Amino acid sequence: MAFEYELPDVGEGVAEGEIVAWHVSVGDHVDEDEVLAEIETDKAVVDLPSPVAGTIQELHAEEGDVVPVRSVVVTIDVDGGTDDAEGTADASGEPEAGSGGETATEAAGSEEPSVADGRVFAPPNVRRLARELGVEITAVDGSGPSGRITEADVRAAAEGDDEGTTERSDGEETTGRERTSSGDGQRKSAVKRRSDTERRSATGRRTNGESASADAADRERTLAVPATRKVAREHEVDIDEVPTEKERDGEAFVEPEDIERYVEARESAEVGASVESAEASAEGRPAETTAESEVTAESTAAGTGDRPVSTEPYRGIRRTIGTQMQTSSQTIPHATHHDTATVDDLVEARAELKPRAEDRGISLTYMPFVLKALVAGLKEYPIMNTELDEEAEEILYKEYYNVGIAVATDAGLMVPVVENVDQKGLLDLASEVNELAEKARNREIAPAEMRGGTFTVTNFGAIGGEYATPIINHPETGILGLGAIEQRPVAENGEVVARETLPLSLSIDHRVIDGAEAAQFTNTVIEYLENPTLLLLE
Structure with missing residues (x-):
């Protein structure tokens, strides 16, 4: 049948x-x-x-x-x-x-x-x-x-x-890694592989440059996380051909940097082939035509005149992010409040607690401190923890605190949600944030782990920058952006001194939240960040 x-x-x-x-x-x-x-x-x-x-x-x-x-x-x-x-x-x-x-x-x-x-x-x-x-x-x-x-x-x-x-x-x-098939007495993988002539990358044909792949590996099985396989597809690389010395559980394990090195070597070989072809033309010798040259010609023909272009499908997570951002920007009148916290005491507190956290196998960042300070502000100003029901024309006050953490991944921005932040300690929050971020980067996060947020935090300072205008994660009514914690000049008692400072950028839904409430909320968050002992009360 x-x-x-x-x-x-x-x-x-x-x-x-x-x-x-x-x-x-x-x-x-x-x-x-x-x-x-x-x-x-x-x-x-x-x-x-x-x-x-x-x-x-x-x-x-x-x-x-x-x-x-x-x-x-x-x-x-x-x-x-x-x-x-x-x-x-x-x-x-x-x-x-x-x-x-x-x-x-x-x-x-x-x-x-x-x-x-x-x-x-x-x-x-x-x-x-x-x-x-x-x-x-x-x-x-x-x-x-x-x-x-x-x-x-x-x-x-x-x-x-x-x-x-x-x-x-x-x-x-x-070894136990060889899996039995049904009935023939031989051992083979339960997942059958295509032949070399049938395999191709998910994004296009494989190139046929022998010189480019002279140092390529030739494996039947390669381990790699989904994000790495995505990089391979983007570069039209067969991941089984990428050389690597790393192993995991006895199998070859490829990471994105291995693919980048392989692609660079392939491109260098292609450049060498182009130079040889030019020299052959100058000497009147026929040059060999390779699949790479055909692909290059096709790419050039697809360009605008002398300006070749490449394309990438607008779909999947990237399209979802775009739709969400468009809905938010078109629906919500954004207003952004900027301020700066002087966080010398916070830096010292984290430095003191970090070794103790590492002894328990936990990497302690500043994010758990921010989450606790954030919840203190949300409790004092409940208007920040709301949602606007446009059809019912009601403001929904949420009496629980699920905070989304924006995470940059190879596939785009994902926002895992840490639930019930008010009920967890610093180390519990640190462990959960680290786990969710890793799952998001590896594309292993479940949809349920990205739903139910009441407020969002985005840490653009981890990449570089001080202030921004973060876009609200609709239907929430606020999002807090974190700049980089660095020493900056601060005026104290008529003198300019160097202090550790944290720039803050708070975007609000101005239909629901007034500028004064945004400023007061930010002041509360700053108070807790500048005096981390207050977090013991939360």
Whole structure:
């Protein structure tokens, strides 16, 4: 039976997804729950597991294509007739709970119900970890609810595999990272790779410059975080060809700087080839035509006259950010209040507490201090912790304090939310902020972790700068921008002295908040930042 698998509705308002990479080709046999592709939405990158076991008949989208939800993405010839397909996915192609077709919401940690047919229950992030560590997911015992497999289960299985090797039936030794296929007695990866002629990058054709790739690696498997793979796609680089000396769990591990070095070497080789071609032309010798020269010619032809241009699709997270910023700027009349806090005592307090935090494995930044001072200000001026319901014509006062932290990532600006800031200590906040920021940068953050904010903080000073006009995260009514903490001249008792100062930029929704309230709120925040012992009261 031919089963047409539609891109499931992953919720959270997502209407489409981009095919980042196919893990299968036409003719490949796949098992139920085996990952078919990586899908990038405007929320996150998620795996697309197969709801049935069978043979791939047709792929209906190319890598880099944007596919609407409920569009057919792959046709599978189901093993054993119709019985395997029925009950696993409904007529719309949407996976049922526990079928392996987890959505982005399930990847965030929702429990999967118990099913008595022996299927493996593990969310996409756990399956991805299993692939990176070379663990056969079907051999892992789940310790979670209803036998659900957790990251800890996978890591424990990986550590157990590393203790020794097992002997294959043919007498050869193999490590636990080699995964068994079904039925042929041989060991191979559960995720089949395309042949070299079939593989291509998600953003375009691969170039064929032998001189450029003379020092390239030739691996069958490479570990890398999603952000690194995005860099590889942007540069049209096969990540398996990028040289690296780094390893993780015994496998080659590539980071963005490895890709940059490889691209620089490739470009240098291309320049050398161009020079050789010019010399050959001057001497009357024919020059070889390479794929690189064809690509360069196409790029130049696509330009404006003598001014070549390149393009980048406006979609995914970048488009979501743009839409949100446009809605905010067009809906909210922004007003920005600037001020400066003198924070010598804060700098000293953090310096004193930082070693103690490191002893507990926590990196203590200034952000937890700012969050506590911010909540003190929000409690004193509740108008800052509001939302304007335009349809009901009501101002909603929120009596909880969930603060969004703007994080710059390779994919754009993301805003993870730290919930119930008023109920947490400095070290708890530091640990949570660090964890959320890392998950955002690695594109592993769940949509639920970016919802429910009541106020936002953006730290542009970490990159450089003093003041700005931050755009409010609609439908909130305020956002606080932080400049860089540096020594600056301050007038004291008629003299100019050097003091550690923190520039602050507060943008408000002027429909709801007056300038006087913004100034008073900022003064309260400054009071707590300049006197960090007051934070003990919060």
